[in-house]
Each structure stands twice: as structure tokens, then as C-alpha cells.
Amino acid sequence: MKRILLVICVVLLSGCREQVGLKELGLVAGLGIDKIEDGYLLTAQVVNPNAIGGNDSNALPIYSVSAEGETLYEAFQKIDNQSIHALYLAHLHVIVIDETTAEEGLNPILDFALRHTEIRPDINILVAYEETSQDILNVLIPNDPIPVSQLDIYVSMVKSHTGRLGSYNLYDTVKSVNKTGLDTVLNAASIDREPRPDNDSEDEDDSEDQQDKMDVASSTDNISKILPESNLEIKHFAVFNDDKLVGYLDDTEIQLYNILQNKDKYYILKIKVEDDYYVSMEANRVNTKIHTQVADRKVLINCEVTGILTENRYPMDLSAGHNVEILEEYFSEQLKKDLLALIEKTQTEVKADIFRIGGHAYNWENENWFNVKGHWDEIYPTLDFEVNVDVVIESIGDIENLYE
């Protein structure tokens, strides 16, 4: 009798409290956060499964809802109430934040995102480069019905081996964001809207033109063209000092950054020999060692890069071993110059320890580190870097020489 009572209680009293029918579910693929006067403007990109599943091919695959609020959660509740669906964040792909929010600090966003029980800690967080995050979310792109999942693929899956991209998810970010000596670099998404030859709105003034293009970008007009007018791209990388945005790197600089981070990715190195001949190689193995001597304000970086030759316009016989060594010399010099330039940029321009020199000091000379930790921001720009680069060309490809 007791058992029967128990079964009845379980079945009838459970009340299906957390039950959500699939039909009521609004899958949020992307969240955009923009700073406004007193609070945030939150934009959610919600998937419309009917358009993707083929029931309703005229409908757009996504729609956006946005609301303002003094706190992020308040704004989220407002858009949840506006939407006909129950917004579901467990399948969120990316969070996009605008520059103003990033300059003010990542901490409020990270707190909201990690505290929310539905949001996964491995989603990507992006900075909208010279755009509002709402605009980034509102672009329709041709090859993926859900635009932000394209961004997600960019930064996390397929392209994660290219040296010209970073991949930093929420969890990586939060591990380093508030620590001295471990500064963060995040991907920054932008909209590529180069004027096309068939564009007839050239003579209009710039801001109106921009507005016009945005209208096109967020409608099906954009995806019905072979060469879409607007597309999403990641070409810049936001540099943070602590949790505040301080500057950007471009895609060649992020490559150097990845080399210094000792990451095995595919790097494109190119040199110009004798001011005339381009030679390029693809590096896929990196061995970077950073030695710090914070007491003497010295940092020694040894960098060994291995790869294969991919293009050679310099007329020399590569079958002779020493000629390859000459090329290696050229590559090493060029890379060393580039690395030093990037280091100088971080020391003078953005003043952020993105190479995590402080982290190395913490690991290898712990006692000294605690002496300098308190004023690391002042010490970092004064560090004296010594960089040794050794480029090794493993293979010269299938042919030895095109020129006789």
C-alpha cells in the first residue's frame, strides 16, 4: 500500500515543474551586449527552427529581440517576456560585447554569464570591432543559416589551427582576466562591407551609406547575392589589461602572439629577399621558451619555428643545402624583427602583458615575482627583451628549383 501511495505521489505531485515543451522553446544562438546611458542593451539572436527545418522556407532563420535594462539580468528578463518563446540559453554559441562595455570592464558580463545556470562555460566571447554588437548579430550570411554559429566555427572548431586566429572561451577568459601578469586577448568580430563594383550608392555620405548597408546586411537581400555585400569576419583581436579593453592587434600580430604563446598552429611566414623576391613558408611547430629575470628586468625568449617552404621566387638552387640555410637566416631575422616590434607595441602602446611574462615569473622565480607583483604594470614597459629566433625549413616541397 505504501509503495502504491509513493508511486501516486511521484506521478501526480511532481507537477512537471521544469518541463518545457519543445514547441515553446526559443533557442538563443547569440547574445549581444551594448552599453547605453544607464545600463545595457541586450540583444538575443533567436533561432527559428521552422525556417531551417524546411516547414516555412520564406521565413528568416533567425530573429532578434532586444531590451534595455540597468542590469543584464533585468534586460534578459525583459526580452524573455517580449519573446513568444521561452528563451533557452543552453545552446548559446557566442556572447558579443561592444567596445564601450569592454573598455569599462569584462567582469559584469563574465559574472552574469558564468552565474547563469543555462549558459555553458565553453562558449566564445567576442568583441564587436567598431560596430555595435547588435549590428554584428543582425547580419545574415549566405553559408550558414545562423550567423553567429559561423563566428563560433571560426573561433572554435575548424579554423582553430590557423595561426591567425585566437580561441578563447568564457572559461579561459575568466581564468586570466583579473590576474596580474596574465592579460587577455579576445577575438573581435567585425562586418566586412567593402564597396562592391556594382554598388550604386557611392556618392552618398558615409553614415547614411553605412545605415543603408546595415539594412541590406540584415535582410535576405544580403544572402541572395553570389558575392554578399556584407559578411562577418574576425580580423582584429582585442587586448585587455586586467578586464579592460586597451587596444587591438591585427591578424599578423596575433600570429606572432600565438608563436610566443608556444602554440602549434599553422603560421604563414613571408620575407622579401633583396627587396624584390618574395619567399614564404608555413610553420607548424613552435618551441618557445621564455626565461625571466625580473630582478634584472630582463626577459630572454628562445623561439624555434619549424615548417616547410611553400613558395620561392628567389632564383637560387635549393638543392644545395647551404642555400636553404641562407633562407632560414632571412626568415629568422624577419621573425625576430617582427616579434620585437610586437613586444614594443605591448610595452608602449597598449601596456598589457599579453605574453604572460608575469605568469612565467610566477612559475619560475616565485620569490622575486612577489616583490614586483604589486607594481607589475609599471615594470612591464621597462623590461628588456632579448629574442633569439631559429627558423628551420624541414622540407622544400616537391620541386627543388624552377629556375635553371
Add this chain to the structure above:
Amino acid sequence: MDLFRFYKGKKNSQEPPPQLKPKPLKTSLKENVAEIKNVLGDVNDLLVRELELNNGVKAGVIGIDGLIDSEQAQRLIIYVLTIELPLIDSEVPQKRQELFDRIFNSRISMIDASTGTDFNDLYDKLLTGQVVVLIDGVPQCMYFDCKGWEMRSINEPATEKSLRGPKDSFVETIRVNTATLRRRIKDSRLRFDAHQVGSSSKTDVFVAYIEGITNPEYVKIANDRIKKIQLDILLNTSELIQLIEDPQRTIFPRLIETERPDKVAAALMEGQVAIFVDGTPFAILAPFYFTSAFQSIDDYGNETIFASFKRIMRYFCYFAIILTPGFYIALTTFHQEMIPFSLLITIISQRTTQPFSTFVETLIVLILFEILREASLRKPDAIGDSMTIVGSLIIGQTIVEAGLVSYAAIIMGALTTIASFVVSSTKINVPARILTVCFMIVGTQLGFYGITLAFIMLITHMCSLTSFGEPYLAPLAPFNLQDQKDQLVRLPFNWMKKRPQILKSQDQVRHDLPNLEKEDN
């Protein structure tokens, strides 16, 4: 004997079955024949032949038409009595008793013969197909066994098919079955304990075991429980199973039947008891432990690795039957975060036009498959094709197009049904299909939390079951390392030198094959 505590509560089962009053045969042949005709009624299959021997002594030959081999009876009994006896015994003794003994002892040459003096005994023998010979003036009768009736030839097993194993199965005649078994086990220790169950049917029930190997406890339990049965008619092994299995409230079978002689032979040699029922082409194996339902005879014909793989598949399928629909429902109602993003979009887009919840639509599909399965079991062969078309094409295709259920639900239903065919034993299939619905209900109410809870309850329940007093989930719970050699995987034969320890056989050592490595050295 704590095992039999469940019998103690019932008073009437303690009493022995009422004994019939002895009813001695009469001296006069006429009176005897009249009595027999009176008791059996004037039935037309009762054959009574009254003969006159050479010295005028009257004799009667009685049998039941259809149960006896009349050609044999003609040649070995009537011919001897009427033609041969006068020729040889020209000086027949006048004493009737002497004549009786002489005929029985030295004239009628049949191997299975006996004498009797009681009417009740006579009826039993007569109705089981023996020929009764009465001599006028002697209050005694002779019984000769010349059973012979039409029976089914030995066919391929219908329910337990095997690819490489032997292709014979049991038939309805118990003697043929015991002979089939004897042909496989040429061991002097093979024993059959005979019982008769059913006051009217008087069905022969044999308990087969191997003395010196089988734990005598099991033989005792089997014999005791069969003796206590009070029933008018026993037609089936399945009925007998329900009468002798441990009385627990459960949907799981505590005993299992098989139609394969090789399986019975293997089970006997491992120390199990086999119970045969006349009139059924099955044998019951006892004690039954749950994991043995996953051992197919093909496992022993195939290579070790392949056999082990197939066995793991079978376990997997059994869990798939129970859990798949419940999992699907729990995923779609509570745990959408666990469905891959693109799949979730597809499922949602299909579901926007569905009128029912995932639970209801999965239930519809399962009931539909259950109807199809039942129909295909009972259908005449001639309409098989049209049923396939109606079942699979029309219903399967249109039910989705009509918007009653979604594709995902059809997939779940089909997966469950096909998986249930992999687990060959229908006896453990049925509880799994009932549990499917239970897990669906729990899944739709409580999600994975509920499924986990229900699964723990299920395992706990199964651990509490016993078969002939042995734990049902042995050797998994209680765990026995030695017996794992033939559970989830099947190890090579020369590794299995001992009989399963859960069966507590008296002779633990199965064989003493040397290991292959040793042979090489």
C-alpha cells in the same frame, strides 16, 4: 527449510492427495470386461478382443485405439495367444494361474511388461497406451507396453534459432525427448525422476539431473514442488513454471524453458535441473539466473572474440529496449541542452506541427508496433505480404505525413522493437517491454533524475528475486569472479575448467584440458 516458508501458509497443500480405494480384479473375464466398459463408458475407441485359447480358456485383450500400435499388438500378443500358443503348448496345464504365468513369463516377448491386480492401476495403464491381457479365471492382468501414436517429426527449433548449432528440437512426446537427451549425454549418472501431475491429465513430468554433479538441493526442491501441485489438467511447461517458481511478485520470469536439446544437455552438465512435461516440446531449466538468458548457443560455436562482442550487443540491446524511449522523452522535455544544436533544431521544426507531446506520440508508436507484432504472430501465412505493406508502408509512412507522430518517435519505436528481437528469449523480452512504458512515464514526469531513480529501484528489485532459492542476478550480484568467464564475455573453453560456482555443483571440475601454452612447452 526457509525456502519453503511460502508453502506453510496454505493448509490444504500440506495434505497428501487423496488415495483411491483399491479395487481388486475379479476372477471372471466377463465381469472384468463389463466393469471396464462400465467405468470408461461405451466409448468407441476402446478395443476389446475376446479370444479362446486352445483348451477353451477365454482371454481378453484390451487397448485404446490410437494410443497403441495395433500392428505390434496384433503380431506380438494376439498372434501368440491364438496361433503360436496352441502349437507349442499342446499340453496346456489346466491350472489357470499356471497358464497365466507361463504366458507372461515365456510366451509374449515384449520388453516392457508388468502384471497387476487392481482396477485403478489398470485404467491408468490402459489410458497411457498399454495393452491389457486378461485370462478368464485369474484375478490378475498383464500389461504390455506397445504405445504407438502419430507424432510430429523432429523439426528445427522455432523460437531459438541457431546458425551453427544442431538443428533438432524437442517434440511433444516425452520419451522421444528423453531419448534425444540420452543421445547427447552418454553418462550413466543421468537420472530421471518421474512424476504424474494432474488428476485427469496424468501428465508425465520428469526431473532430469546428473547424479554427482547436480546439487541435490535443486533436485529436492523440484521434486517437492512438483509433488505438491494439485491440478486437474497440466498441458504446458509454462503452466508448470508458474506452479513451481518461487512465489514473488514480479514481472521477471524466475524459470525459463528451452526447446533445444543441446542447451538442456549443456545446462545439465553445468549442474542445472531440467524438467520435462509430456505433451510440450520444451524443457524447464532450473535454477534460472537472469544473465543466462543472454547466452545463446551460437556463442559457443563462434570464436571467443566474436561471441563476446555479440553477447555485449545483446546486453546493450536489452538496456536499449528498456531505456531508449524514456531517454528520448526525458531529453526532449527536460534536458534539451544535451541534444546537439542542429539536431535540436530539426526536432523542434518537426514538432511544431505535432498535436501530441513526445510521451503520447512515442506511446502511439509503441502500441502500433505491439499491434503489428501480435498480428504477425497470429496471421495466416497467406496474408503475410499484405500485412507487411499495410504495417510498414502505409502506417509507417502516412502516420508521419498525417501529422500524428514525428519521425524521431518512429525511430525510437523501431529501435526498441528491433532491439527486442535481438534478445532471443521472449520470456525476458516481455518484462522489458512493460518496463519501457514505465520508464517513459518516469521520464516524462521526472526526467533523468526519475530514470536514474527508477533504474536503481529496478536493479534493487531484481536483486531481491530468487530462482529455486538462488539469487536472480548471480553471478553479478552477488559477484563471483570465477563465473565471469562466461557472462559478459565468453572466454575460451580451456579457460573454463570449473563449473559455474553459482550452481554449487558437487563436482566442481568440468574437465582437465591442459592450457595451450603448457602443451607447447
